[in-house]
Amino acid sequence: MTKMYEEQKHKHENRFQYKQRNMWTGILFGLGIVAFIDEVIFHQLLHWHHFYDKSTAAVGLVSDGLFHAFSFFATIGSAFLLADLHRKHGFWLKRWLGGIFLGAGVFQLYDGIIQHKFMNLHQIRYNVEILPYDIVWNILAALFIVIGIVLLLQTNQKGW
């Protein structure tokens, strides 16, 4: 009984030690997974926006390529970081989830505001009234960010 308590206490302390790593692992996973979902569902399955929308925007091409490579890099890398946290008995589910929401939300907002609107790289959909799509897209992104921040704040206090 005491041994179990000791172990439990040890685990609890480890979580604080790897607090930041839990968050960053989640953020990386969130970034990777949202970029992946965007590519597969909207680009490939629905064909809402495309493989290549603007052949003129060289900046868009380069940033897209970098982000594409980074997205699967982040997904695989975060999976190993997660395994590493388990190995060190320092995994903290709530904080990890907070990181995922934050990472996913930040990328979606970046995509929705910077890439869709400022750089005009591609739109969510063509030949329809775009405003409802934009609103849903960006509000969802903001919601993810808020959820992420709340979870991270809740797990930020040392005494929690």
Next chain:
Amino acid sequence: MHAHEAHAQNFLIMVQLLLALPFFIALILYILAVIISNQHKKQWPHFRTICWIVGNVCALITLVGPLASLSHIHFDAHMIGHLLLGMLAPLLMVLAAPITLLLRTLPVDNARTLSRILKKPYVCFIRHPIIASILNVGGLWLLYTTSLFNLMHEHILLYVFIHLHIFLAGYLFTIAFIYIDPAPHPYSYVFRSLTLVIALAAHAILAKFIFANPPHHVPTSEAELGAKIMYYGGDAIEILLVYILFYQWFKSTRNAIHPKAATSSR
């Protein structure tokens, strides 16, 4: 006219055989080395032998036979060849650890000479992650964005040279990032990861560039299909490469947790 066509046909067969020969020899030598090595040392892993065989087969089906002939005419077939010869075959052959096998099989003196050669400045230079990336992805940019792609199909020596370069650059690129065989002067995982992200991005950007700007004399529909094959097929193989890199990183950091294991394994 007819005679000319027959001549061209013979020419093609000759080129195919010329390109296939090194891989055929490599395949046989590796298996011989495994047999010799197994007689003296402990069993060579079957996994590595299988990797070598499949890797060589990938290269061979690109260089001889129907796919090789098709890739002269169709850009999409050419691109499948590029994936097999430039990416999958090198990766599998790296996993087969040919240098380790060679060091095990050769007499001690020869093995020492070999490892000395591997530490030569020139070898270290070309297997620097950035240099290897430039040789590999930079070479592809040169091939598809200049008239080199057309010239390649007109000049036989250029064709042979470019195909050998595609394989060798792919192999070099792979050993620059994942260390299966002995790697003198290893680079940190962080540095390798950052360089690899940029190199893979350059590959993805090139695929999209081809999609929008087909090489000369390549029909748009074929270029688009070829670009998609390069983009998604490339992804599949790149994911494997990234996975292995992170796996090695993950394993290497275990020593930090279990110091005892670290001292016993080194």
